[in-house]
Amino acid sequence: MDTISSLKLVSAQNIANILDYSSLIAAIEKSLANFSHRTDSGVNQPVRSVVIVPNSDGFLGCMPVYSREDDVLATKIVSFFPRNKDVPTHHAVVLVLCAQTGVPRALLDGDVITARRTAATSVVATKHLVNGEPKILAILGSGVQARSHYIALSEVFHFKQICIWNHRPEGAHKLADEIGNNCVACSKVSEAVEDADVIVTVTSAKDPILKAAWVKPGVHINAVGACRPDWSELEPELVNSAVVYVDSREGALKESGDIILAKAEIYAEIGEVINGTCEAKREQITIFKSLGMAIEDAVAAKLVLDKLTVND
Numbered sequence: 001m002d003t004i005s006s007l008k009l010v011s012a013q014n015i016a017n018i019l020d021y022s023s024l025i026a027a028i029e030k031s032l033a034n035f036s037h038r039t040d041s042g043v044n045q046p047v048r049s050v051v052i053v054p055n056s057d058g059f060l061g062c063m064p065v066y067s068r069e070d071d072v073l074a075t076k077i078v079s080f081f082p083r084n085k086d087v088p089t090h091h092a093v094v095l096v097l098c099a100q101t102g103v104p105r106a107l108l109d110g111d112v113i114t115a116r117r118t119a120a121t122s123v124v125a126t127k128h129l130v131n132g133e134p135k136i137l138a139i140l141g142s143g144v145q146a147r148s149h150y151i152a153l154s155e156v157f158h159f160k161q162i163c164i165w166n167h168r169p170e171g172a173h174k175l176a177d178e179i180g181n182n183c184v185a186c187s188k189v190s191e192a193v194e195d196a197d198v199i200v201t202v203t204s205a206k207d208p209i210l211k212a213a214w215v216k217p218g219v220h221i222n223a224v225g226a227c228r229p230d231w232s233e234l235e236p237e238l239v240n241s242a243v244v245y246v247d248s249r250e251g252a253l254k255e256s257g258d259i260i261l262a263k264a265e266i267y268a269e270i271g272e273v274i275n276g277t278c279e280a281k282r283e284q285i286t287i288f289k290s291l292g293m294a295i296e297d298a299v300a301a302k303l304v305l306d307k308l309t310v311n312d
């Protein structure tokens with residue numbers, strides 16, 4: 001019988017071995033499209049609940065979702081303590097339950113899932129919104145998401161050059177060394193982004209780091225950090241000069257300082273572009289504001305569980 005005693009525990013190492021970007025990107029693309037159909041495609045996903053931990057900048061987020069198409073019922077619990085120094089800033093677990101009985105089936109480490117599904121989501125947005133074939137990638141930030149974004153984007157696009165900036169230069173140099181000879185560490189954001197076709201912002205900044213004056217016309221920006229309503233990575237002038245796409249309208253209007261502080265208009269969810277109900281305005285500056293959604297974690301966890309062998 002299916003009981004909690006048969007709960008499967010899945011480690012980060014196991015997930016890292018199993019969760020390949022090619023399957024993940026395809027699954028995420030489908031899930032973003034499904035999400036934007038809302039209840040028509042049987043997705044029930046409230047905006048995440050966030051519990052703030054005073055005097056730490058830290059928070060705990062609870063992210064439940066049900067998706068009929070994917071036959072998955074799951075919740076992620078994620079903490080973000082940006083001031084952590086000796087341990088990572090994010091920690092997460094994903095609990096998957098039987099969608100018919102509610103019995104917990106598996107508890108998965110959520111760190112690798114968070115790193116990879118976020119990058120896979122940016123890949124999907126970039127595929128749909130980038131103007132032509134991108135040659136230069138700029139990454140602002142040099143932590144976990146900077147690495148996963150470099151790997152995931154490089155699976156799909158062939159960049160001639162990658163420019164990294166980090167607020168602590170040693171972080172940018174370390175990542176540039178890891179990536180190798182088509183990668184440079186830049187000492188200024190303006191230098192990193194001036195020729196970029198795709199920009200990824202993956203920092204814990206609370207105030208804007210990227211300005212309108214520095215970017216090329218037609219650039220595509222994946223804005224991945226700044227997940228609090230009073231935090232932003234993008235200067236309001238930049239947000240208001242761009243066509244703004246989000247993962248979830250409700251989520252963006254509640255959580256995204258980049259959108260709330262700029263009083264920006266949201267043009268579409270990326271799922272609406274995938275579904276063909278909203279246009280990809282590729283010739284303009286496009287911003288994909290990513291906050292992260294439970295459905296991304298749920299489909300990633302399901303991929304892992306489906307690929308686990310009985311002995312794992």
Ligand SMILES: NC(=O)C1=CN([C@@H]2O[C@H](COP(=O)(O)OP(=O)(O)OC[C@H]3O[C@@H](n4cnc5c(N)ncnc54)[C@H](O)[C@@H]3O)[C@@H](O)[C@H]2O)C=CC1
Pocket residue numbers: 080088089090114118141142143144145146166167168171202203204205206209224225226227290291292293
């Ligand atoms: N949209 C989504 O689905 C997700 C978004 N995130 C967000 O992405 C961002 C990066 O996450 P990770 O790479 O996991 O974190 P990390 O802690 O590994 O890296 C953070 C990076 O930001 C830099 N940084 C720290 N304070 C800064 C400041 N005041 N100004 C500029 N840079 C600063 C650090 O040097 C480091 O390079 C965070 O804001 C995080 O909350 C993370 C997971 C999912």
Ligand SMILES: O=C([O-])C1=[NH+]CCC1
Pocket residue numbers: 078080090114227291292293
């Ligand atoms: O979706 C997610 O896991 C997160 N978004 C911002 C911090 C963590």
